[in-house]
Amino acid sequence: MDAFCPRCGTQRSGAFRYCRKCGFDFESGVLDPHSPHLPQPLTSTSPSPAPGPATVAEVQAKRPWYRGRAGIGLGAVVVIVAIAAFGRGWQSGSAPSANTAAPRTPAPSVAGVPVTAAPTAAPTHPPAPTAVPTDPPAPTAAPTSAPQLSREQENAIGLAEDYLDYTAFSRSGLIEQLVFEGFSKKVATFAVDYLEVNWKEQAWLMAEDYLDYSHFSRSGLIEQLEFEGFTHAQAVYGVDKAGL
Incomplete structure (x- = not known):
């Protein structure tokens, strides 16, 4: 028989103890103290009596007729998803992993063989450029001014x-x-x-x-x-x- 949360009207999913929406404890009839849906206390100075837990009949009487059907469908989907996840976890735990690497065989080490270093080529320097002899510039004759004629x-x-x-x-x-x-x-x-x-x-x-x-x-x-x-x-x- 399906059970509904007396606080928020959400259908109970399988054998889960707490309501998945508001955190209501179906076994003890109180809210989960660690649930994020726990209502915050009022800051009013005058204390008001806390409402008692509502019965299932009261919640069903207050809940609209379409809320119950949607809750039933959503609960069935949650159960199917949980069963599929459980089956995948069992297969992944029992089947050997394909990514398991094969044991690596160490390569045999060659001992006692002397390693001869390759001869290093001596650096060759390019020949120094030969200076091309240049002829000295011809002396420029000083311009002679025309003699002053009488x-x-x-x-x-x-x-x-x-x-x-x-x-x-x-x-x-x-x-x-x-x-x-x-x-x-x-x-x-x-x-x-x-x-x-x-x-x-x-x-x-x-x-x-x-x-x-x-x-x-x-x-x-x-x-x-x-x-x-x-x-x-x-x-x-x-x-x-x-x-x-």
């Missing part, structure tokens, strides 16, 4: 350029011409050397001028150019380039 030197240079634009001259012949114009020999020489003239080319131009208005032999033209102040080498160069 007004007379500038005039002598300008007049020498005018004469060279007009006709051909040898170095000595141009210096004499500037001296004839009134410049000192020092100033005339400075002006002629300042221009850096190619005197071989001047000998060729003068040879062309002579051949344009007169006839000369090769030796005669060379002598004429030497008379004008050219050196023998300059005169020969001019006559050869003129085609004589």
